[in-house]
Amino acid sequence: METRHSYRVVAWWTSGKTGLAKTDTAPNAIHFTAPPEFGGMEGRWTPESLLLCSIAGCYTTTFRAIAEYSKFEYSDLEVAVEGTIQKVESGYAFTEIAIRPSLSMHDEQEQARGLRLLHKAKSLCLVTRAISVPQAFEPHIQVAHAVGAI
Secondary structure (H helix, E strand, O other), rough: OOOOOOOOOOEEEEOOOEEEEEEEEOOEEEEOOOOHHHOOOOOOHHHHHHHHHHHHHHHHHHHHHHHHOOOOOEEEEEEEEEEEEEEEEEEEEEEEEEEEEEEEOOOOOHHHHHHHHHHHHHHOOOHHOOOOOOOOEEEEEOOOOOOOOO
């Protein structure tokens, strides 16, 4: 496996209150705008939401890779990511990002291992490692009992 990888996104402002972003790795462009509270349009992705999406997507793919490598079985992983933006001395900035993975699994005996893997995914996720904003990490695990089980 190569030790260096490059990624490229091109964004341009088309007109009015919307822009487009495109990458060579995906067939469709993304329409984006500023958040409505900053004069943008409703119903479009914003750079702020795309950043949070990047964190959630990176975390889930990192966890999947670690779980697969560790032969860890789970039934579902949902990751909610919330960001807080506040006015600071130099303008607006993200002041906190909360990452809340919720892992569903069937084997109650594997909960501690699942929690370790959730933490490991957080420490290895490339996107969260690239962000200097304080990040709260609040993992949750639930054991799903099979239907008809006692």
